[in-house]
Amino acid sequence: MRHNGATQDGAGIVIELEDVAYSYGGGELLTGMTLSLAPGSFHFLTGPSGAGKTTFLKLCYGALKPTSGHVRLFGEDLSAMGRDAVALARRRIGVVHQDCQFLDHLSVAENVALPLTAAGQSAAEQADNLRELMTWVGLTDRSGALPPELSGGERQRAALARAVIMSPDVLLADEPTGNVDWEMSQRLLRLLIELNKMGKTIMIATHDLTLIRAAKAQVQARVLRIAGRQLQTAGADL
Amino acid sequence: MRLPDVTNLRGMLAGDGAADRVVPPAGFTVRLVLFTAAAMAFLTIFALALSLAAGRLADRWGDELARASTVRISAPADQMQAQTAAALRVLQQTPGVGAVRALSEEEQRALLEPWFGPDLPLDTLPVPQLIEIIETPEGYDSDGLRLRLQAEVPGAVLDEHTRWRKPLVTAADRLRLLGWAAILLIGAATGAMVTLAANAALAANAQVIAVLRLVGATDGYIATAFVRRFTLRTLTGAAIGTVLGLLALWLMPASGETAGFLTGLQFQGWHWLWPFLVPPLAAIVAFLATGAAARRVLGGLT
Structure with missing residues (x-):
């Protein structure tokens, strides 16, 4: 893996939200959110189901545009970015969804390498990188399998590998441990902490408080909470 | 995009x-x-x-249409010259007729050759005289012309064989x-x-x-x-x-x-x-x- 992402930006804020609100169908889901993600920071995002965690993450990677306020990705205002600019920004933002989607007709290895293919980089050049990454997430044996043949934990790890293969500056993970057992969630957490130690900005949406506690023992993590349509900084006692 | x-x-x-x-x-x-x-x-x-x-x-x-129609004159040998001249005169006066030309003996022989062979003694046979008419783009009134020819040149027949193709x-x-x-x-x-x-x-x-x-x-x-x-x-x-x-x-x-x-x-x-x-x-x-x-x-x- 290449680990050059975060250092290029120096102290620049990677993702910034300024008084962001998001509403749909007339109802306001989120409002008045202001947040700056500094390079190398580690955030947890928690809150009850349906509070808008996934929506918040989508705002962070430009899948949704705020109904008011400003979202800035790497200093660029999302509202001023065209579709291609958003696509290019996503190459610097790795995303792991709760229900990881893959191209089911391609092998796991090809799926993990998909961001490279989509960015027009030759997969052959990145073969070592890919192999190393597959070893890192423990999927070397499964690299020829098709995504539907994978277990929940394997899917999460494949999604994580796909999210980081471009060596992004930020990793956004939505309930990455939602479908896996405790041991697997610990393993995923270790991988995420390792990435953070390499300088990546990490944001994990979860309602698993034991995971947050386990992480806090190993890394300095801030906990954000969405409640009452607002984004709050949770107490340190979690 | x-x-x-x-x-x-x-x-x-x-x-x-x-x-x-x-x-x-x-x-x-x-x-x-x-x-x-x-x-x-x-x-x-x-x-x-x-x-x-x-x-x-x-x-x-x-192309064939543009090539024109013909007037055929069948008359006794001694009247042939006069009737041809009369027909040519009538045709030249008809509006819509561009050019008029009596076919020469050689041309007529060439036309008949495929049917009768090259040794045909044309001068001994009562071969009708052919006149070629090239129309102007507007064309002529064929019924009017036919009537005039009938009156002035009794032996003339206007043959418009290509007209039906229009x-x-x-x-x-x-x-x-x-x-x-x-x-x-x-x-x-x-x-x-x-x-x-x-x-x-x-x-x-x-x-x-x-x-x-x-x-x-x-x-x-x-x-x-x-x-x-x-x-x-x-x-x-x-x-x-x-x-x-x-x-x-x-x-x-x-x-x-x-x-x-x-x-x-x-x-x-x-x-x-x-x-x-x-x-x-x-x-x-x-x-x-x-x-x-x-x-x-x-x-x-x-």
Whole structure:
């Protein structure tokens, strides 16, 4: 893996939200959110189901545009970015969804390498990188399998590998441990902490408080909470 | 949003195999697009042959028309000179008659030769004198002329054997126009068909598009994957249809110059190059149609 992402930006804020609100169908889901993600920071995002965690993450990677306020990705205002600019920004933002989607007709290895293919980089050049990454997430044996043949934990790890293969500056993970057992969630957490130690900005949406506690023992993590349509900084006692 | 333009067509077709693979192979639609493109190309070949044959027919008959009508004078030998002179005078005074000329003895001999052989003693036979009339574009009033000739030159008969072809030439021209209209319609139908197929494929592959967007693929990249597939498919189908169409034409019974219209349904000379334009044109139609469909679908996504 290449680990050059975060250092290029120096102290620049990677993702910034300024008084962001998001509403749909007339109802306001989120409002008045202001947040700056500094390079190398580690955030947890928690809150009850349906509070808008996934929506918040989508705002962070430009899948949704705020109904008011400003979202800035790497200093660029999302509202001023065209579709291609958003696509290019996503190459610097790795995303792991709760229900990881893959191209089911391609092998796991090809799926993990998909961001490279989509960015027009030759997969052959990145073969070592890919192999190393597959070893890192423990999927070397499964690299020829098709995504539907994978277990929940394997899917999460494949999604994580796909999210980081471009060596992004930020990793956004939505309930990455939602479908896996405790041991697997610990393993995923270790991988995420390792990435953070390499300088990546990490944001994990979860309602698993034991995971947050386990992480806090190993890394300095801030906990954000969405409640009452607002984004709050949770107490340190979690 | 960026999409490859037509000038990029070749580069795109030469292509990026990896990009092509991101769209899952879908057996049924592949065969449908192939089949429809082939059928359309097959029909185009026939419409093309029809247009070109109708065009040739119209041109040939048109030429014959321009060549004029004749007045034939049958009279006793001693009156022949006088009657011919009278007929020429009448004709020259008739509005709508451009040029008038009595055929010389040699010309008449040449005309009769195919029937009576070269040794015909023309001077001993009561051969009628022929006068060739070239009309002006407006044409003359044939009934009026006939009446005048009847009054002044009793031995003269106006022969308008080519006149009846005039409506046929118009009909052949129409037929040519219809043929081209059919080709345009087939082209438009091909575009519509490819658009429908592309829309279906884009809808069926919503997850593929979502995944590609998530990992940072640009719209141009995603569109190219679909556009490439449909363009190549249409090209292949159209090539198959063209070959089958040509084969069917080639198998039609041929006959010589005297061939009627139906058996004249063939390509001639450089016209044989036309059919080879069909597959590339179909591919361009597919390229534009899929590009527009992809642009529309992708533009509506986040």
